[in-house]
Amino acid sequence: MPSTSKNFTAPSVPALNRESLRPDCSNCFALCCTALGFSRTIDFAVDKPAGTPCQNLAPDFSCTIHDSLRPRGFRGCTVFDCFGAGQNVSQNLFGGISWKASPESAKRMFPAFEIVRQLHEMLWYLTEAGTRTFDPDTSHQVDQLRRTIESAMTDARQVLSLNLGDLHARVRSVLMDVSEEVRASYLATGDDHLDIEFTPGADLMGRKLRSRPMCGANLRGAYLIAADLRDCDLSGADLLGADLRDARFEGADLSKALYLTQAQLNAAQGNTSTRLPADLDSPLHWSNNSQEHTRQRTE
Template sequence: MSSQIDTLAAGEYRKSLQADCANCFGLCCTALHIVASSDFAINKPAGAPCPNLQSDFRCQIHSELRGKGFKGCTVFDCFGAGQQVSQITFNGQDWRGNTQTAEKMFSVFPVMIQLYEMLAYVIEALSYPVPKELHIELTYQLSELENLIKLDADNLQSLDIMELRMPINELLSKTSVHIRGTITNSMPGKRKLDYRGADWIGKNAKGKDLRAADFRGAYLIAADLKHADLRAVDFIGADLRDANLEGADLSTSMFLTQMQINSAKGNKQTQLPAYLVQPSHWAS
C-alpha cells in the first residue's frame, strides 16, 4: 500500500482486514485465556488448545457454538492478525510439536491483534476527508504500523503497545472531532452529543436521533437502540454487548469493529458500514 492513500483505497484496505481462519493455526482457540461464563462453557488457560479444536485447526462444533455455550467464540474477531502470525511471522510453521515455537506464537498473537486493531482504526481515519496535516500524520502512523506487523517474533514481544497507542489515539480523536463537527455544523439546531464513557446499560434510546454523538468507551450493554439513527457516531471502545440494533442506521458509524457488532443484536434491516459483515446469528 502506497504511503499516499486516498479515500477509496483506504476503504478497500479496511475491508481487507478480516480474519481468514483457513490460514490460521487456530490461535484464538489456543493462545487466549477463557473463563467459564455466559460466553464460554469451559475454563481454558492461555496456551492450551480448546478441546473442540481438531487436528486441521478447525472447530468441531463451529455450527453449534452458541447452542453449546460458546457464544464468545462467535463474537471474537482478530482483524486478520491470526493469518499474519501463522503465515508471515512464523512462515507457515504451526505450533504443534515445538514447545518453543508454541510459546512464542501464543505470546505474539495478542500483540499482533492490537497492532491490527490500530491499523484498522488508522486506515478508517484515512478514509475520511480530514485536513491535510492530519492526513499526513495518519499516513505516517500507517507506515509505522505496517513496518511493525512485519517484525520477527522477538521484536514483536518487546513492543510497548501502550506507548504506541498514545499518538494514534490522539489522531483518532482529532479525526472524530473534525468529522462529527462537520456534520453537526451543517445541521441547524443540531447540538453536540457527548456521551463519552456514559453508562447507558439497559437504556431505552429506541428511535432516537443520535447522529454524530460521541460514545467513546460508553457502556451500551443491553441498550435499546432499535431504529436509532447512529450515523457518524464514534463507537471506539464502546461496549455493545446485547445492545438491540435492529433497524438501526450505523451505515457511517465511526470506528466500529466486527467484534462490537458480533456482540450486539440486530437484523437484516440494520445498516452497517461497508467493511463489516452481518453476523449469521442475527435475526432475519
C-alpha cells in the same frame, strides 16, 4: 470463531486495505483457540487457561462445534475478532510452521499473536481515519502511523520488543482528532439536540433510546449493553470501544458510524433492515432472529 466470508462490496467509506485485516481462519494455527484463555461465564461454557488448546479444537486447527457455538455456550467465540492477526502471525512471522510442528515456538508465537492483534486493530481504525479526515496534516499523521505499525511486524523478535503503550497513545490521539472532525460535520448547529448523557464512557445499559437523535454522538467507550437503539441514525457517532453486547439495532443506520468493528456487531442484535458499512458483515444470528425482530418493531 469469526466469519471468514470474503463476499463483501466496497465500503460506503472506502477503506485503503481492510481485506488483510479480516480473519482468515483457514491460514491460522487456531491462535485464538490456544493463545488466549477464558473463564466459565455466560460467554464460555468452560474454563480454559491461556496457552492451552480449546477442548473443541480439531487436529486440523478447525473448530468441532463451529456451527453451534452459541447454543453450546461459547458465544464469546462468535464475537471475537483477531483483525487478521492470526494468519499474519501463522504464515508470515512464523513461516507457516505451526506450534504443533514446532512446540518450542509456542512461547513466542502466542505472545506475538496477542501483540499483533492489537497492532492490526490499530490499523483497522487508522484505515478508516485516513478515509474520513479532510485535514492533510491529519492524513499524513495517519499514513506515518500505519507505516510505523506495518514495518514493526517484519519479524517476531521485533514484535515482542515493541513499546505498545507509546503506539497506543499516538494512535489514540489521531483517532480522537478525526472523531472531533467527523462529529463536527454532523453537529454543525451545536450539541443541543443530543442528551448530555451521550458522553464517552456513559452508562447507558438497558436504556430505551429508540429513534433518538444520535448523529455525531460521542459514544466512545460507552456501555450500551442491552440498550434499545432501534431506528436510530448513528451517522458520525463515535463507537470506539463501545460495549454493544445485546444492544438492539433493528432498523438503525450504522452505515456511517465511526470506528465500528465486526466484533461489536457480532455482540449486538439487529436484522435485515439494519444498515451497515459495506465492509462489515451482518452476523448470522441476525438473520436467524429477523422474523422475531420484525415482529418486535411493531411494539
